[in-house]
Amino acid sequence: MKSFLFLFCLFLFVVSCSEREDIPTLEVGQDFTNSNVRIISIDTFTVELSTYKFDSIITSSSNRILIGQYRDSIFGITRSESYMELLPTNYSIDDDAELDSIALILNYDGYSYSDTTKTSSINVHLLKDEVRPNEDAFFNTSSIAFDEIPISTINFLPEPTDEDSLYIPIPIVVGQELFDKIQKGDVNDENEVRNELKGFALQPGNTDDSSIIGFSVDGTQSYLRFFYTIRGEFEDNEQTFDLVINSTPSFPTYFNNIQSNTEGTFFNALTDQEINLPSDEANNRSYIQAGVGMVTRIQFPTIKKISEIPGTGTILDATLKIKPPPSTFTDFLPIKDSLSVNNSDQNNIIGSQLFNGAGEVFANINENDREFNEITYEVEVGVHLENELSEAPEIDNAIILFPLDFNNTVDRIVLEGENSNDFAAKLIITYAIYDEEE
Amino acid sequence: MLSTMKKNNFSAIMLILLFTGGIYSQTNNLTGSPYSLFGLGVQSNSNIGKNSGLGRSGIALNDPNMINNYNPATFSAISEKSFLLDIGFLGELNTIENSSKDELRLSANFSNLAMAFSLNERSGVGLSIVPFTDVGYSLIGIESNVEGSQDSFISNVTGSGGLNDFKLNYGYRLFDNFRVGVSASYLFGSIRETESVLINTSFLTIEEENYYRGFRFGFGFQFDMNNKYSIGLTTDFPTSLNGTQDRFVNKSLDFVGVIVEDEENLNISNFKLPLEIGFGVSSKPINGFTFNADYKRNFWSFTNQRDDIGRFIDQSLISLGAQYRARERGLKYWQNIEFRAGLNYDSGYLKVNNKVIDNYSFSAGIGLPINRRGTSMLNISFTNGQRGAVEGILIEENFNLININLSLKDIWFRKIKFN
Numbered sequence A: 001m002k003s004f005l006f007l008f009c010l011f012l013f014v015v016s017c018s019e020r021e022d023i024p025t026l027e028v029g030q031d032f033t034n035s036n037v038r039i040i041s042i043d044t045f046t047v048e049l050s051t052y053k054f055d056s057i058i059t060s061s062s063n064r065i066l067i068g069q070y071r072d073s074i075f076g077i078t079r080s081e082s083y084m085e086l087l088p089t090n091y092s093i094d095d096d097a098e099l100d101s102i103a104l105i106l107n108y109d110g111y112s113y114s115d116t117t118k119t120s121s122i123n124v125h126l127l128k129d130e131v132r133p134n135e136d137a138f139f140n141t142s143s144i145a146f147d148e149i150p151i152s153t154i155n156f157l158p159e160p161t162d163e164d165s166l167y168i169p170i171p172i173v174v175g176q177e178l179f180d181k182i183q184k185g186d187v188n189d190e191n192e193v194r195n196e197l198k199g200f201a202l203q204p205g206n207t208d209d210s211s212i213i214g215f216s217v218d219g220t221q222s223y224l225r226f227f228y229t230i231r232g233e234f235e236d237n238e239q240t241f242d243l244v245i246n247s248t249p250s251f252p253t254y255f256n257n258i259q260s261n262t263e264g265t266f267f268n269a270l271t272d273q274e275i276n277l278p279s280d281e282a283n284n285r286s287y288i289q290a291g292v293g294m295v296t297r298i299q300f301p302t303i304k305k306i307s308e309i310p311g312t313g314t315i316l317d318a319t320l321k322i323k324p325p326p327s328t329f330t331d332f333l334p335i336k337d338s339l340s341v342n343n344s345d346q347n348n349i350i351g352s353q354l355f356n357g358a359g360e361v362f363a364n365i366n367e368n369d370r371e372f373n374e375i376t377y378e379v380e381v382g383v384h385l386e387n388e389l390s391e392a393p394e395i396d397n398a399i400i401l402f403p404l405d406f407n408n409t410v411d412r413i414v415l416e417g418e419n420s421n422d423f424a425a426k427l428i429i430t431y432a433i434y435d436e437e438e
Numbered sequence B: 001m002l003s004t005m006k007k008n009n010f011s012a013i014m015l016i017l018l019f020t021g022g023i024y025s026q027t028n029n030l031t032g033s034p035y036s037l038f039g040l041g042v043q044s045n046s047n048i049g050k051n052s053g054l055g056r057s058g059i060a061l062n063d064p065n066m067i068n069n070y071n072p073a074t075f076s077a078i079s080e081k082s083f084l085l086d087i088g089f090l091g092e093l094n095t096i097e098n099s100s101k102d103e104l105r106l107s108a109n110f111s112n113l114a115m116a117f118s119l120n121e122r123s124g125v126g127l128s129i130v131p132f133t134d135v136g137y138s139l140i141g142i143e144s145n146v147e148g149s150q151d152s153f154i155s156n157v158t159g160s161g162g163l164n165d166f167k168l169n170y171g172y173r174l175f176d177n178f179r180v181g182v183s184a185s186y187l188f189g190s191i192r193e194t195e196s197v198l199i200n201t202s203f204l205t206i207e208e209e210n211y212y213r214g215f216r217f218g219f220g221f222q223f224d225m226n227n228k229y230s231i232g233l234t235t236d237f238p239t240s241l242n243g244t245q246d247r248f249v250n251k252s253l254d255f256v257g258v259i260v261e262d263e264e265n266l267n268i269s270n271f272k273l274p275l276e277i278g279f280g281v282s283s284k285p286i287n288g289f290t291f292n293a294d295y296k297r298n299f300w301s302f303t304n305q306r307d308d309i310g311r312f313i314d315q316s317l318i319s320l321g322a323q324y325r326a327r328e329r330g331l332k333y334w335q336n337i338e339f340r341a342g343l344n345y346d347s348g349y350l351k352v353n354n355k356v357i358d359n360y361s362f363s364a365g366i367g368l369p370i371n372r373r374g375t376s377m378l379n380i381s382f383t384n385g386q387r388g389a390v391e392g393i394l395i396e397e398n399f400n401l402i403n404i405n406l407s408l409k410d411i412w413f414r415k416i417k418f419n
Helices: A002-017 A173-184 A190-196 A303-308 A367-371 A382-390 B002-025 B072-077
Strands: A038-042 A048-053 A065-072 A076-084 A097-114 A120-126 A152-156 A165-170 A200-204 A211-215 A223-230 A237-244 A254-261 A285-289 A294-299 A312-322 A338-344 A350-353 A362-365 A377-380 A398-403 A412-416 A426-435 B082-097 B102-118 B123-145 B152-175 B178-199 B202-224 B229-236 B239-253 B256-267 B271-273 B276-283 B289-298 B310-312 B315-325 B338-346 B350-352 B359-369 B377-388 B396-411
Touching: A065 A097, A065 A120, A065 A200, A065 A254, A076 A211, A097 A173, A120 A165, A152 A165, A173 A190, A173 A223, A285 A398, A294 A412, A303 A382, A312 A382, A312 B178, A312 B202, A312 B239, A312 B256, A362 A367, A377 A398, A382 B239, A398 A412, A426 B178, A426 B202, B072 B123, B072 B152, B072 B178, B072 B202, B082 B123, B123 B178, B202 B271, B338 B377, B359 B396
Parallel strands: A048 A285
Antiparallel strands: A038 A426, A048 A294, A065 A076, A065 A211, A076 A200, A076 A254, A097 A165, A097 A211, A097 A223, A120 A152, A120 A200, A223 A237, A285 A294, A285 A412, A294 A398, A312 A377, A312 A426, A338 A350, A338 A362, A338 A398, A362 A377, B082 B102, B082 B396, B102 B123, B123 B152, B152 B178, B178 B202, B202 B229, B202 B239, B229 B276, B239 B256, B239 B271, B276 B289, B289 B315, B310 B350, B315 B338, B338 B359, B359 B377, B377 B396
């Protein structure tokens, strides 16, 4: 019996050492069987593209002064006006200073849209009212009353990348009184400045058809500059005094009014945010225009039918492919590599941005296709569809596409719709069936 | 006396521990055969005691020193007041070959545990846990087409597990030359299959664990025609193993991990085991030699079962075995050594593409006595065999088995006497 027990223990020991590790990873034998999983690629689910326009979008935190006007055969006349209040950062001017001249200096921030080889014009008007929002913000539709007659007009060829800034001379009478009062100490705070000078409206020429240009809002780059001289015994001392856009205001003090005249275009019908312009009523295309607030809305009305595929399965990939017609973009009206993708409800109220495991979802131009001169946007909508499928009732949720700088540019994009003859927008779903029985 | 009692208690505890360990260990792989993909896996190569060295024969074999699970009637032959214990270990080296490649697969594990003892001079019982079927396959890089597209996807399928046979045998000696026995098996276990699908940046993993359980009953008898010839017959009744499935499916979609399904106790079809009838002859024509010949037929076709690729057909098993031992109770060590050789043919129960997957094997074994009487032995056997054929999609598998069994015998309830 003793030997029994000894051997037991010995064997237990052996047993504990003999456990197998992993099953070897080998290839022979695989012909034997097919995968138990069927994977099918489906592109027959309906995709519906339409266009809608936001009633308004916020433009008072856009970090850009956007001025200009151009005409577009698809989108009509797009116009951006800029409104701003300018304030000093200090209130001390030498008693001996004499005002020489005033100029509005706007620093190009590099953004331009449409044809910069054509002459643009800017009319500088004085505001009648203070720059004060009714709510917390200004919108692309906001405006402030201004004197009809401009204090200054400039015609110029924009050099948004080659030049630093645009220099607009301002008549000295506009600022002389304010200068004197600050010098004397009669104007010591912002409210006293506003009584003297409420702000400026920068208007493109009414007949301009050139470009829309972006300028910096940074106080060290764009400012209303007072050039003055302090006469000395031996030499004169030339100095400047600047009024700038307040960088830390308690309410917004500048905004861009960006609107378009859509007469004669498809978009005349878009008088309300809840109105959708289906692509088949708009040349089988859908449209996007930043600034004025136009977005493309995409819906997958039949996606719930995926449950009618026999067997038990699940979505492994869902890619939306949409093509911008090459004839609709040029060097002056460039295509954007990425578009933002957000949820939108049935009333066209914008929802959260789409996310997946890799981060934010964008509509990106497929670089492989670009090599073959085939430019298409791809959107990974798998997570979105999964969420849609898990929602019990059928709701008209959608996703919307728009440029990344939606509030401070006028970028526009045209997309081929679901019935396009050239390249119909389509949803390609990779679906795995892992149990053939229901 | 007291110390003996204590020892018996202790060994009982050890036994329980070992059984528990045994059940646990059975879940590890005992085979690397891709053919184990089908049905409940391949029939286990684990064997108790000496059978593996004898080409898996033993229906008519009657040896008081061994546990012979091949016929319950033999349990009546266990010498009175004896206690038998058998612990088995199995190693398997498979060479797998298709028309273009061959590969080696190794698997090894603790394989079985059995004990038996006599109840009285006419009857004995045995309790054993032995793997019934083994599953262990791993198919890597299966390429399939994405329907409706030019793309393809890769999937990897692995399977493991198997069923265990927890068996109670009872043998009773009706007459001096006629023994009968009945057996009851509780077959249980689980087969886990995992398939991972990779397509572009997405993956899908399906883990299915199929649990089967059910009872099976059988009977057998042995008849000694004279001193030299015995015959035996066994019957195992058909049964249906109740199956349930736990399924866990997860995937990544756009780099988000998603649990698609996590279900337990899904209904799956029962697995039917066929009626099995075996007939065997054992003879001792010359001093020291024992010869066995068995024929067994498993009536799979009556179960009307199909697998994904193959269908089940009636199976015939032919086993031949021979053993030599110089003396029944030799005084010298070598006289108690047992030499064995065997031959086994299994026609297979699966038809794939109209081709039956049969297998045959040769075995050689040795039994090394580890006590002075030569009743306890370390049994080692080597088996070399072949399964399938290199033809079409089928593969040929060469398997090499090493079975090591520690077969112990002691006298049960023996009083230790001191001079």
